[in-house]
Amino acid sequence: MNLDLTGKRAIISAGGAGIGRRTAELFTAAGxxxxxxxLDADALETAKASIPGLEGSVCDVADAGAYQAFLEGAIDRLGGLDIMVNNAGTAGPTAPVEEVALEDWTACLTVNMTSAFLGTRTAVPALKKAGGGSIVNLSSAAGKFAFPMRSPYSAAxxxxxxxxxxxxxxxGQYGIRVNCIQPGPVEGARIDxxxxxxxxxQGISENAMRDQMTSGTHLRSFVTASDIAHQILFLCSDAGCRITGQALSVDAGLEGLM
Structure with a gap:
């Protein structure tokens, strides 16, 4: 497969750690x-120090003005754009719907969904100018199954x-492909x-909760940031050039969320 990205220009939101950082590593390694x-300045600096050629800025995607300025500046720095990865996300509150505060609902949708809209809206003119490109949005298994106690996140x-x-x-008529990834629970600080x-x-131990969640997968495991990043690389490369409009699950065979 041709997974070469030589000459491609990419923006990744929330690229300092986790899925975003791993995607940045694979993209730069591919050229x-x-x-x-x-948002995390320390994580960003660590990523920039360890990934050759990586550029980045501290920015809160929930601040529409600041995020818009970052996006426009990044496109200028790159001299155009070929790939936009809308990766930013937040877990949101864990509570029954009647106990979810409006401000928590709004904050969750702003980071998880509005930032993807802003990223896409800003990227499209540059992608059209480039003659096409790829946009990848991060959804979740929570965008496929019901997710009790997590209504804002699931809605987003x-x-x-x-x-x-x-x-x-x-x-599609402009040669721009748009897909989303639906990860199952990803190993790391967020799922912890x-x-x-x-x-x-639920009044149970953390170990019991973890066992309960992994038992709902065919592979009896969570996925890793690398699992997701490799799928994103595939979609943005020539190997994925005829894939668009898809919600692709990378979830170890998840049958449902609890």
Missing amino acids: ARVVVCD KFGIVGFTRTCAMEL RVIRAKAEA
Whole structure:
């Protein structure tokens, strides 16, 4: 397979750690120029120090003005754009729907869905100018299955699927492909926080909660950031040049969320 990205220009939101950082590593290794943003300044600096050629800025994607400025600046720095990865996300509250505060609902949708809209809206003119390109949005298994106690997150991730498919229909005529990834629970600090919160809400131990969650997969495991990043690389390379409008699951055979 041709997974070469030599000469490609890419932006990745939340690229300082986790899936975003691993994607930046694979993209740069494949020959792309990559600009990332992240809210965590320390993580961003660590990523820039360890990934040759990586550029990045501290930015909160929930601040629409700041994020817009970052996106426009990144496109200018790159001299155009070929790939946009809308990776930024947040877990949101863990609570029954009647106990979710409006501000928590809004904050969750802003980071998970509105940032993808802003990233896509800003990227499209540059992608059209380039003669086409690829947009990858991060949805979730929570955008495929019901997710009790996580209604804001699930709503946002279902929304990403509809947004992806609609954009694919709009932009295909310009050679722009739009897909989304639906990861199952990803090993790392975020899922550890989710497990802790869900265990507390259900009155069980964290180990019991983890076992409960992994038992719902065929492979009896969570996925890794590398699993997701490799799928993103595939989609953005020539190997994925006829794939668009898809919500692709990378979830170890997840049958449902609890």
